[in-house]
Amino acid sequence: MKITQVEPIHLRVPVVEEIPDGTLDVLVVRIHTDAGITGIGEVTSQSYVCKACFDAPRSAARRHGLTSILVGEDPLDVERLWGRMYYETNRYGRRGAAIHAISGADIALWDIRGQVEGRPVCELLGGNYRQTVRAYASVLFGNTPEETATLSRQFVDLGLTAAKFGWGPFGKDADVDVAHVRAARDVLGPERDLMVDAGHAWDVRTAVSRAKLLAPFHLAWLEEPLSQDDRRGYAELCRNSPVKIAAGEGDVTHWDFEDLIERGVHVIQPDVAFCGGLTVCRRVSDLCARAGRQPVPHCFSTGINLAASLHWMASVPDGDLVEYCLRPSPLMRKLVRNLPPLVNGRVAVPSGPGLGIELDEDILREFRVSY
Ligand code: MG
Numbered sequence: 273m274k275i276t277q278v279e280p281i282h283l284r285v286p287v288v289e290e291i292p293d294g295t296l297d298v299l300v301v302r303i304h305t306d307a308g309i310t311g312i313g314e315v316t317s318q319s320y321v322c323k324a325c326f327d328a329p330r331s332a333a334r335r336h337g338l339t340s341i342l343v344g345e346d347p348l349d350v351e352r353l354w355g356r357m358y359y360e361t362n363r364y365g366r367r368g369a370a371i372h373a374i375s376g377a378d379i380a381l382w383d384i385r386g387q388v389e390g391r392p393v394c395e396l397l398g399g400n401y402r403q404t405v406r407a408y409a410s411v412l413f414g415n416t417p418e419e420t421a422t423l424s425r426q427f428v429d430l431g432l433t434a435a436k437f438g439w440g441p442f443g444k445d446a447d448v449d450v451a452h453v454r455a456a457r458d459v460l461g462p463e464r465d466l467m468v469d470a471g472h473a474w475d476v477r478t479a480v481s482r483a484k485l486l487a488p489f490h491l492a493w494l495e496e497p498l499s500q501d502d503r504r505g506y507a508e509l510c511r512n513s514p515v516k517i518a519a520g521e522g523d524v525t526h527w528d529f530e531d532l533i534e535r536g537v538h539v540i541q542p543d544v545a546f547c548g549g550l551t552v553c554r555r556v557s558d559l560c561a562r563a564g565r566q567p568v569p570h571c572f573s574t575g576i577n578l579a580a581s582l583h584w585m586a587s588v589p590d591g592d593l594v595e596y597c598l599r600p601s602p603l604m605r606k607l608v609r610n611l612p613p614l615v616n617g618r619v620a621v622p623s624g625p626g627l628g629i630e631l632d633e634d635i636l637r638e639f640r641v642s643y
Contacts, residue, residue: 273305273306273307273346273347273348273388274305274306274344274345274346274347275303275304275305275342275343275344275345275346275347276304276305276306276343277303277304277343278301278302278303278304278326278338278339278342278343278377279301279302279303279304280299280300280301280315280322280323280326280327280339280373280376281299281300281301281302281636281640282297282298282299282319282320282323282640282641282643283297283298283299283300283319283603283607283635283636283639283640283641284296284297284298284319284639284641285297285601285602285603285639292412292439293572293599293601294316294572294573294577294597295572295573295574295597295599295601295603295604296601296603297319298314298315298316298319298573298574298603299314299315299317299319299322299323299373299376300312300313300314300376300574300576300607300631300636301313301314301315301326301376301377301379301380302380303342303347303377303380303381303384305347305384307388309384309387309388310384311347311379311380311381311382311383311384311387311626312379312380312383312576312627312629312631313375313376313377313378313379313380313381313383313545313549313576313580314375314376314379314545314573314574314576314577314580315372315373315375315376315545315546316372316375316543316545316546316572316573316577317369317372317373317545317546318369318372319641321369322369322372322373322376323373324337325337325338325361325365325369325370325372325373326338326339326373326377327339328340333360333363334359334360334361334362334363335361335362335363335364336360336361338357338361338370338373338374338377341353341356341357341360341361342357342377347381347384347385348384348385348388350378350381350382350385350551351551353377353378353381354374354378354548354549354551354552357374357377357378358371358374358525358548361374366525367524367525367528368524371524371525371546371547371548372524372545372546374548374549375544375545375546375547375548375549375552376545376549377549378548378549378550378551378552379544379545379549379550379576379580379627382396382397382549382550382551382580382583382626382627383626383627384626385626386624386625386626386627387625387626389625390625391624391625392583392586392621392622392623392624392625392626392628393550393580393583393587393624393626393627393628394582394583394584394586394587394621394624395587395624397550397553397554397583397584397587398554398587398588399586399587399588399589400586400587401586401587401588401589401591402585402586402591402592402621403586403620403621404615404618404619404620404621405582405585405586405591405592405593405594405618405619405621406433406434406592406593406594406617406618407432407434407593407594407595407596407614407617407618407619408432408433408434408435408436408465408467408593408594408595408596409427409430409432409434409435409436409595409596409597409598410435410436410437410438410467410469410572410595410597411423411435411436411437411438411598412437412438412439412440413437413438413439413440413441413442413452414440414452415440415441416441417451417452417454417455418455420437420452420455420456421455421456421458421459423437423456424455424456424459424460425459427460427464428459428460428464430598430614430617431614431615431616431617432464432596432614432617433463433464433465433617434464434465434466434467434492434593434617435456435460435464435465435466435467436466436467436468436469436495436595437452437453437456437466437467437468437469438468438469438470438471438495439469439471442468442470442471442473443470443471443473443474444473446481446482446485449482449485449486450485450486453466453468453486453489453491454489457489457490462490465492466489466490466491466492467491467492467493467494467495467518468486468491468493468494468495469495469496470482470494470495470496470497471496472496472497472498472499472500473497474497474498475498475505476498476502476505476508476509479494479497479498479505479509479513480508480509480512480513482494482497483497483509483512483513483514483515483517484513484514486515487514487515491515491516492516493515493516493517493518493538493539494513494515494516494517494518495517495518495519495539495541496518496519496521497509497517500519500522500523503531503532503535504535506519506532506535506536506537507535507536510535510536510537510538511536516538516539517536517537517538517539518537518538518539518540518541518568519532519537519539519540519541520532520537520540520541520542520547520570521541521542521543521546521570523542523547524546524547524548524552525547525548525552526548526552526555526556526559528547529542529547529552529555529556529559530559533559533560533563533565537565538565538566539565539566539567539568540556540559540560540565540566540567540568541567541568541569541570542556542567542569542570543569543570543571543572543577544569544571544577544580544581544584545573545576545577545580546570549580550580550583550584553567553569553584554584554587557584557587557588557591561588561589566590566593567588567591568591568593568594568595569581569584569585569594569595570595571594571595571596571597572595572597572599573597573603573604574603574604574607574608575604575607575608575611575612575629576607576608576627576629576631578594578596578597578608578611578612578619579608579612579622579627579628579629580627581594581595582594582612582619582620582621582622583621583622583627585621586621594619596614596619602635602638602639603635603639606632606635607631607632607635607636608629608630608631608632609629609630609631609632610622610628610629610630
């Protein structure tokens with residue numbers, strides 16, 4: 273079996289606001305084979321740049337475009353192809369856009385392998401531990417504590433058992449931070465999980481003192497309080513924080529996550545459509561299992577990312593949590609025709625074979641960027 277064509281498809285809604293929202297502009301990747309089987313993947317990054325990572329022609333050693341590396345290869349040899357894509361883009365890759373682009377190809381290759389073997393991707397990744405995964409919703413904090421309380425009420429009404437608030441007014445003033453977290457906790461009650469994303473707001477000293485201030489509200493985790501590159505800061509924070517620290521949505525390859533684990537980060541958050549794909553995610557959950565850490569996917573783009581994240585979590589013995597995006601963008605809500613819905617705070621893992629998803633061709637046509 274051979275790869276015959278790699279199709280990076282750039283989708284973009286007409287108005288892309290400058291907000292932290294991965295549902296507005298995405299790169300879908302379809303890989304076609306000579307057996308008539310097509311795999312689907314996604315890249316959540318700068319779509320123009322990542323499309324160029326596919327389309328670039330062959331060049332001198334280790335600076336090729338991804339399509340030129342993949343066409344003619346056996347798609348079932350997924351981990352070897354990850355290694356080839358990583359190494360043959362090495363001069364411009366290793367981190368950043370090239371790895372983000374590799375994620376889309378890698379997800380599509382796992383989808384092909386699942387379809388060929390007639391099994392869901394979670395089984396190929398190592399197990400099928402659950403049919404549904406517990407969801408948590410994440411939103412920006414409201415502008416006022418009252419607005420944060422209203423959002424919390426909506427989550428309760430949707431049947432969610434966990435919610436995360438972040439960014440917005442949070443991080444600038446200790447009293448304001450406490451007021452927002454108290455408002456959320458009061459509505460969610462003691463039985464639901466509450467997480468806070470601090471949006472890189474602090475230095476280590478502020479983060480330690482804020483973690484102590486927020487500890488009475490029993491946060492399940494405090495996410496990204498520091499710059500993503502302040503690795504020594506994370507080590508110091510994790511030694512001193514009474515609240516679990518989460519990070520990793522900006523990291524790529526298992527080497528980055530190995531480093532986060534060694535620094536002491538408690539909750540490890542790769543994004544499958546950004547970190548290097550399911551091949552990287554599987555390595556990360558193996559690292560987490562050995563180190564006693566919790567992997568939880570960052571997932572805030574389309575139903576392709578959601579499906580891949582669900583398969584990953586279904587394959588991890590204690591992986592019963594996924595981020596569930598509630599944004600209204602058609603790229604999130606309609607691109608995948610059989611988008612797994614939220615039912616009683618849980619989301620069903622598509623049963624496969626492969627990822628078990630189908631794309632809506634009308635949405636692909638409507639939002640495709642022509643070059
Ligand atoms: Mg975050």
